[in-house]
Amino acid sequence: MxxxxxxxxxxxxxxxxxxxxxCVVVVLMAGFGYALVPLYNAVCTALGINVLSLSERQHALRADDVKNTQVDTSRSIEIEFDANARGPWEFKPAVSHMTVHPGxxxxxxxxxxxxxxxxxxxxxxxxxxxxxxTAHFNKLECFCFNEYTLAPGEAKQWPVVFVIDPKLPKDVKTITLSYTFFEVAGKGGKQAAVVGAKPGDKS
Structure with missing residues (x-):
């Protein structure tokens, strides 16, 4: 006994x-997730670059690239749009979906x-x-390239101009583009909302 x-x-x-x-692991993971965006912003400030949009800028299309793209009218791709807001503000796409041809x-x-x-x-x-x-969703313009500052109650509309690469695998019929909007430390209003900001624009 x-x-x-x-x-x-x-x-x-x-x-x-x-x-x-x-329990300790769960608390540490939750804390890391909560601190992730401020950490990105701190790196951005220290290095003088926008870490959050760096990969998006690198893969942005130029106008000349679009002109040279052939439209594949034999295929149709359903694009679904989603929006998530991390904070008490409103953020949504003007339409929930659209159908496009590659190119x-x-x-x-x-x-x-x-x-x-x-x-x-x-x-x-x-x-x-x-x-x-991901590699086949090419943007010419996107508000995700920059930070934006809005006054209390201010509303804006921002465009996403995109082209689906004709090399998209044949078995992909639907693509969901989802954005999550995070609050970040502002820079005294220097980065005011500008519709149609392009890659390489300086804030």
Missing amino acids: KIRATLASALRRDNLLLTGKL QLATVMYEFRNVQDRRMSAQAIPSYAPKQA
Whole structure:
């Protein structure tokens, strides 16, 4: 009986220890997720670059690239638009979806309203589904290239001008473009909202 009691006590002690370790991991993961955007912004400030939009700028199209793109009218791709806001403000696409041909220049507007009683600076980070479509979703203009600052109650519309690469795999029929809008530390209103900001524009 004493051996059983000792084993049960050791098992309970091990379970409590494992539970404690798991709780610590959960807290650390939550803290890392909460601090991720401020960390990006700190790196951005220290290096003088916009880390959040660096990859998007690198893959942006030029007007000449679009002119040389052939439209594949034999295929149609359904583009679904999604918007998520990290904070008490309104952010949504003007339309929920559209159908385009690969190589066709298309534009969708996103609407944003600052419903807070203070100035707010924010930036959007895009994601794509399926993941294999990411390299084939090419943007000519996108508000995700820059940070923007809105006054209390101010509303804006920003465009995303894009082309789906005709080299998109044949089995991809639908692409979901999703943006998450994060609040970031502003720069004294220097980066005011500008519709149609292009890659390489200086704030």
